[in-house]
Amino acid sequence: MMNIGTKERASALVGMTVLLVGLSCLTLIGFDVWRCLSERSVQLREVHASVRNLAKAMQIHAQNAIDEADLVLVGVVERIETDGTGPAVLARTERLMKLRKQALPQLDGLFVFDREGRWLAFSQPALVANANNADRDYFIRHERDAAAGLLIGAPVRSRSTGHLVIPLTRAINAPDGSFAGVALAMLRVDYFTRFYDELDIGHDGAVALAATEGYLLARRPFSPSYVGKSLAGSQLLETVRKYGTGVTKEIRSAQDGVVRLNSIMRVGDYPLFVGAAMSKDESLVEWRSNTIVHVVCDLGFVLLLTLLGLQLARRVRETERARAQLVDAHEALERLNRDLERQALSDGLTGLANRRHFDMRLAHECAMAAQQGTPLALLLIDIDHFKYYNDEFGHQSGDACLQRVAATIRSFETDPSCVAARYGGEELALILPGIDGLAASGIADKVREAVAALGIPNPRTGRAALTVSIGVANFRANDTPRELIARSDAALYNAKSCGRDAVRLAA
Incomplete structure (x- = not known):
């Protein structure tokens, strides 16, 4: 009882x-x-x-x-x-x-x-x-x-x-x-x-x-x-x-x-x-x-x-x-759910690696490149006049456009070590271990052409289709991730300053 x-x-x-x-x-x-x-x-x-x-x-x-x-x-x-x-x-x-x-x-x-x-x-x-x-x-x-x-x-x-x-x-x-x-x-x-x-x-x-x-x-x-x-x-x-x-x-x-x-x-x-x-x-x-x-x-x-x-x-x-x-x-x-949440490394909209995942992988690849003396390149990709697109078609269409561009960039993850990520807003990134700056510039040009080939209209830009500008930076000995990002960002700024729809390699 x-x-x-x-x-x-x-x-x-x-x-x-x-x-x-x-x-x-x-x-x-x-x-x-x-x-x-x-x-x-x-x-x-x-x-x-x-x-x-x-x-x-x-x-x-x-x-x-x-x-x-x-x-x-x-x-x-x-x-x-x-x-x-x-x-x-x-x-x-x-x-x-x-x-x-x-x-x-x-x-x-x-x-x-x-x-x-x-x-x-x-x-x-x-x-x-x-x-x-x-x-x-x-x-x-x-x-x-x-x-x-x-x-x-x-x-x-x-x-x-x-x-x-x-x-x-x-x-x-x-x-x-x-x-x-x-x-x-x-x-x-x-x-x-x-x-x-x-x-x-x-x-x-x-x-x-x-x-x-x-x-x-x-x-x-x-x-x-x-x-x-x-x-x-x-x-x-x-x-x-x-x-x-x-x-x-x-x-x-x-x-x-x-x-x-x-x-x-x-x-x-x-x-x-x-x-x-x-x-x-x-x-x-x-x-x-x-x-x-x-x-x-x-x-x-x-x-x-x-x-x-x-x-x-x-x-x-x-x-x-x-x-x-x-x-x-x-x-x-x-506890398991909290652990799983902490391990979530994907961007919810595009399915690419999120910023946290990007920072972790870039730090790891920089350390490996410095230790083994292997090349490493970073592409920072910005959608040209994306605000115009949002203003013209609305944010739902803007999200769909961002997903299509992200899927195109993901297709260039030709090796498991490559990482395509959403760096922030309409800015995306591609980490390319084992690839030097010259080869990375060629890949960046292919990315730019592939995005243009999507034929996404952006009438207010005066161009035939939506375009991207890309900054490329090659890893230098003793580079920190922040320095590599800064040089890539400077190259991206140069590409945008030269009229956009362009690729520029950091000096």
Whole structure:
């Protein structure tokens, strides 16, 4: 039989066991709820970044298409206003328009109309009988205001080709400044929809090009009924009018009712904007699946903990006797965990050796080189203008970029004695035992070329891709690690001072 003290301890142990099981379950559930919510937040941030990138691509695509077409219009208007509308001038203008139409895939046709709307010159193979465009909205607007500049009209169906087109027009003025006609460039709606079909927006995503006046020009998913459709009353148009462009918002589509994460950007100085959107529900499908798996696992684990708690309560005597042993084992496990933590020598982001590991290995290799008289080289590598990259693409993309560069440098650990390390921030290092300074410079050049070959964009630098600068130092007799690092760092500074994307060997 248990004595009173043992019974009290047993009762206390039962209570503690129940409390421990309850707290463990609550902690597990609380932690998993936090983890699930964090993963959902991360997933949505990634979707936000994706739709911003898609919107930027659409913005550039639309602006380039309109800029190129407007340049053609400006040239045609200047030719007509300067040289007149004589037969020879119109013939030359027509040849030019046909060449421009062949060169620019976005163009469905180019036209010049006189002040009555009659066709004077055109890029089409044949004239439509009795063709006259005086009834078109853009013609009427230019007729009323000859100084209106470039007008981008609502989509229409071309009378010459039957295609859905977006009219771009400029007025042609007579020498006295009066209205003399219109130059028209027709942009094919399917030029934009074909580009949109290539974008990865998932099954329920959507992208659109629209006018700030409130109507659609092009959209994916596409339907001819969408072209020119009014956006009045839609959340998209309300968002544009309330917040302007350059925003990312959660919006319910007026076309199909799907809730999407939208990124909206203005197309240059034109009265247009683009919107890229990905379905919120579709974006979270994987997260939901993982969450369900975790919930099932948590329920199973909670059940297991409960059964274990009941078993522990039934075996109080054994638990009391084993308490001391468990305490000892727990303390031993904590000591082991502390030892393992102290032995952790890897950088968490890049997987390279961390600074502590680097310092230990460099000290060891310097001692070996001094003792045995063998060569030793150190490369200090700095990512050029990495701050620009972070500012342009965000810190998550910066971390991914750093991981790719680190993986490239790790590939140059051609010998077990070589050590690639993260020295600090965007500065990396490569210890090369048994290699002299000249050979190390050659390796450094290969590292520099390999990083450039990754093709990571860094637009604000003016270079084709992300680059690195490398300082190389050769171990000298009686060098301390600090001296070797200092000479390598000085060489790195020299490489950066000479324009970056360079390798310099310390004197």
